[in-house]
Amino acid sequence: MSQGAVSRRAPPRRRDPLGGAVTCMLEAQESDGAIPWFTGGPWDPWNHGECVMGLAVAGEWDAARAGLDCLMARQGSDGAWLGEYGNMLPMADRLHMARVKPPAFRDTNFAAYCAVTVWHVVTLTGDAAVARRYWPMVRQAMRFILRLQHPEGDISWSQEAHGTSADDAVRAGCASIHKSLDCALALADLVGEPQPAWRAAQARLGEALRGHPERFDRTADRSGFAMDWYYPMLGGALQGPAALERLDAGWDRFVEPGVGCRCVAEQPWATVAESCELVMTLIALGRRDQAAELLTWQDAHRDASGGYWMGWQFEEAIIWPEERPTWTQAAAILAHDAVYDLTRASGVLVSHRE
Numbered sequence: 001m002s003q004g005a006v007s008r009r010a011p012p013r014r015r016d017p018l019g020g021a022v023t024c025m026l027e028a029q030e031s032d033g034a035i036p037w038f039t040g041g042p043w044d045p046w047n048h049g050e051c052v053m054g055l056a057v058a059g060e061w062d063a064a065r066a067g068l069d070c071l072m073a074r075q076g077s078d079g080a081w082l083g084e085y086g087n088m089l090p091m092a093d094r095l096h097m098a099r100v101k102p103p104a105f106r107d108t109n110f111a112a113y114c115a116v117t118v119w120h121v122v123t124l125t126g127d128a129a130v131a132r133r134y135w136p137m138v139r140q141a142m143r144f145i146l147r148l149q150h151p152e153g154d155i156s157w158s159q160e161a162h163g164t165s166a167d168d169a170v171r172a173g174c175a176s177i178h179k180s181l182d183c184a185l186a187l188a189d190l191v192g193e194p195q196p197a198w199r200a201a202q203a204r205l206g207e208a209l210r211g212h213p214e215r216f217d218r219t220a221d222r223s224g225f226a227m228d229w230y231y232p233m234l235g236g237a238l239q240g241p242a243a244l245e246r247l248d249a250g251w252d253r254f255v256e257p258g259v260g261c262r263c264v265a266e267q268p269w270a271t272v273a274e275s276c277e278l279v280m281t282l283i284a285l286g287r288r289d290q291a292a293e294l295l296t297w298q299d300a301h302r303d304a305s306g307g308y309w310m311g312w313q314f315e316e317a318i319i320w321p322e323e324r325p326t327w328t329q330a331a332a333i334l335a336h337d338a339v340y341d342l343t344r345a346s347g348v349l350v351s352h353r354e
Contacts, residue, residue, distance in 0.1 A: 018336060020306025021329035022058045025051050028326050029063055033070030037086050037325045040099045044083030045071060046110045046176075047327035049117035054330030056121050057337050057345065064121065068130075071114055072137045079144030080106035080159060086325075095322045106159040108145040109173035112180035114138055116349070119183035124345035128190060135191045142184050145177060146201050153208030154215040171209065171216040172227035175235035178205050182236060182353050209237040224265045226254045226274045234281040236352035243285055254278075259314050260297050269320065271311035272301050273328045276335035283338045284350040292339050298332060308332050 029035050035051040036043040052067035074081055082104040092098040118134045148156040154169035155177055156162040181202040188195040208215050209232050222228045229250040232238040238246060253265045260275035262268075275298055282291035301309045301319070308328050313320040337346045 017306065018058065018333050020302065021308055021332050022055065022060060023305065024307045024324050024329045025055055025326045026060065026063055029066070032073070033063075033066030033068075034074070035067055035326050037327065038323060041097070041325075042084035042086035042089065042102050044086065044107070044110050045074070045081040046083065046107075046113045047086075047325075047330075049113045050327045050330040050334070052117050053120045053345075054333040056124050057333050057343050068117070068121065068134060071117070072134060075114075075137055075140065076106070078106070078159075079140035079142075080108075080111045083107050083110040091321070095320065097321055097323055105157075105161075106144075107173075108148055108155050108157060108159075109170070109176050109180075111141045112145050112177045112184075114141050115180045115184035115187060119186055120345050120348045122187070122190070123348050124343050126344065131187050131190050135187060135193075138184055138187055139193075142181070142195070142198055145180075146198065149201055149205070150215070152212060152215050153204035153206075154212075155205065166219065168219045169208075169216050171213075171222065172225065172231040174205060174216065175209055175231035175237050177235075178202060178209065178237045179235040179349075179352075181205070183348075186353060206237045210242075226261050226263055226265070226278070229254055230261075230278050230281045234277060234284060234349075236284075239352070247281070247285060247287075255294075256314060258297055259312060260294065260301070263311065268315040269311050269313050271328075272298050272308045273310075273325070273331040276328075276331035279335040280338045280350050284352075288339070291335075295335055295339055298335075 025035060028039050034043050035048045037047065048067060048071060052064050055067065056064040084102045084104045086102055088102045089100065090098045115138045118131065118138055122128070122131045145155055148159060148162045155174055156167050157170045157173055161167045181198055185195060185198055188198065217223070233243045233247060254262050256262060256270050260270035260272065261278045263271045263274050275294060279291045279295045282294065298308065301312050303309065303324065307324045309319045310321055310323045310325055310328055334349060337343055338350050
């Protein structure tokens, strides 16, 4: 790792350094600071923000600041970003994703995540000036997403869908927004602009996530996606015994022993990013040893440089696809920070304000 990371407890010596993951992100970063999925690939503000945090943990301050400035520059006047849906990319061949433009939307979860990114960097640096510089961006983003909140508490997945037949609330996305609101409220207090209306909105969203499943995934059944399983726990909407019950109920369905977390329960495909997010979920729920073991399994899914492949198809025993997305690298770095307390920000993604 680069100089600048705040070392507390070093990971075991057997673990390769994270330099290969950092290099993947730096090589993909564009001149304006944007970090797409890969060179020539899609860009969205959520995965971009994840990469900014990964670079900050690695001590790559110039790249992280350029990423934050890019995020601010690309924000629309309505507080949103046009984020490209890379998960809708076709395959160019059996092993590689096509380099074409996917559809783009003003996604609420994409917009909200800037609060997590900024709060993470503020926590890592201890620099309140960072909060003040990027606070207007966060404030505008929160105003955007809360305009799309329904009276029942759920939040439409995009501005384009809101109020149309395509209107829906995605459980994983709303759980991520719950976390984003947590970080936005922390920033608001730090800059001296408390936002009680945001707190009330977060409470309504949390109640919907815990008690009103009918408000989510109304147009499609997404219960087979791992993110729908663990994000209510990772995002802080579900805590305590109820969270542990949900975790244990889904474990055998989603986790392939010795490999990682399946992206989709019915498919023999484990992905590094979902596995690393599950690592952080386990830390949030106090299962540190289990988290460390799951993280260690991901070492098998690395290339010669130490970068992480997107996933492993374990029935065919092949890397699939043969891609190393930047956000996969970031998730791995952030999971290492959560497990091994590498920086002052190691608790940001795994703890929640009361």
